[in-house]
Amino acid sequence: MAPSVTLSAPAFAVSAPGKVILFGEHAVVYGKRAVAASVDLRTYLFFEPNTGDQIHLSLPDVNVTLMIPCCDIPLFDECANHPNFYETHFSALVADQGLQARAAILAFLYLYSKLAFRSRRLNPGMPTRGFTIRTRSFLPVGAGLGSSASFSTCLAAALLKHFDLLTGPAAARQDLVNEWAFRAEQVIHGHPSGVDNCITTYGGAKLYRKGEGTHDLAGFGGLRFVLVDTCVPKNTKQMVAGVAAFRERYPSVVNPLLDAVDGIAETFQALVATTPAAQLANHPDVARLIGLNHVLLSLLGVSHTALDTIRDVARRHGLAAKMTGGGGGGCALVWIPQGK
Structure with missing residues (x-):
């Protein structure tokens, strides 16, 4: 797959892909494994500097058109507070915005505040520069395809470049983009696992575990999937919070479910490692694991009747399907074996 982030200057463009999670939704938040691609x-994202001190945000996918003077954005040092700690400091700048618009603007304001502070500390004489950011996405918003992580990755890369903070070897620069994209995801989702921004930053198909990073899954590329959008809006932050509340109330019930989801990701990793690509493309265990993962996620309370209907229709046609992403709506993933 192509590199996930591309840059050019002085005006420049950034792009980042979306993602699907094949196995491990929600369990990955609790340190379990996930398979994503x-x-x-x-x-x-299109970035154009200007000579004034105005920032223009044009984010039509979430209905944002906003002009902000640079001097109106408070700057904060790099203490370890969760990004949501700073939300009240930006409340006047996001007044009367819708939920998705508010989240996107807050992610921008947080990254700008922190990175501008770091830039001024490193380069005290650097003048304040305004700019215009325009984004367009081919990812449906709130469909479980990583639209927020893709946006966060683009935003992190663009602001790091603007503040001359993208230095060092290519791998270190990519790691830095991933670090700040995760912080933007914390603003948007509260307590994300980090898998989405890892995939949108580095690309490819990977096994991910929080705190351990990623491992490439070379054989994944031979598998074919169809994405089906339920057109039911979802809210990942609410879904994650719902599982957390369920787990707190019934830990002896929920923890084994999360362990089972982890076991599915582990089993799939072993299957990919030991099965030739030609056999993996129609291996019956892939269908079984997909079906099991959907059932476990349903038991966690994060499915939706539309997602269950897609799963049932696929089964009637000899196919395996499951939800992908946070659940509660969004997209389903249908595996198409070789020869179908």
Whole structure:
């Protein structure tokens, strides 16, 4: 797959892919494994500096058109507070915004505040520069395809470049983009696992575990999937919070379910490692694991009747399907074996 982030200057463009999670939704938040891959649908960000002190945000996918003087954005040092700690400091700048618009603006304001502070500390004489950011995405918003992570990755890369903070070897620069994209995801989702921004930053198909990073899954590329959008809006933050509340109330019930989801990701990793690509493309265990993962996620309370209907229709046609992403709506993933 192509590199996930591309840059050019002085005006420049950034793009980052979306993602699908094949196995491990929600369990990955609790340190379990997940299998995820990038998709050929992208968010594009166009960055144009100007000579004034105005920032213009144009984010039509979430209905944002906003002008902000640079001096109106408070700057904060790099203490370890969770990004949501700073939300009240930006409340006047996001007044009367819708839920998705508010989240996107807050992610921008947080990254700008922190990175501008770091830039001024490193380069005290650097003048304040305004700019225009325009984004367009081919990823449906709130469909479980990583639209927020794709946006966060583009935003992190663009602001790091603007503040001359993208230095060092290519791998270190990519790691830095991933670090700040995760912080933007914390603003948007509260307590994300980090898998989405890893995939939208690095691309490819990977096994991910929080705190351990990623491992490439080379054989994944031979598998074919169809994405089906339920057109039911979802809210990942609410879904994650719902599982957390369920787990707190019934830990002896929920923890084994999360362990079972982890076991599915582990089993799939072993299957990929030991099965030739030609056999993996129609291996019956792939269908079984997909079906099991959907059932476990349903038991966690994060499915939806539309997702269950897609799963049932697929089964009637001899196919395996499951929800992908946070659940409660969004997209389903249908595996198409070789020869179907």
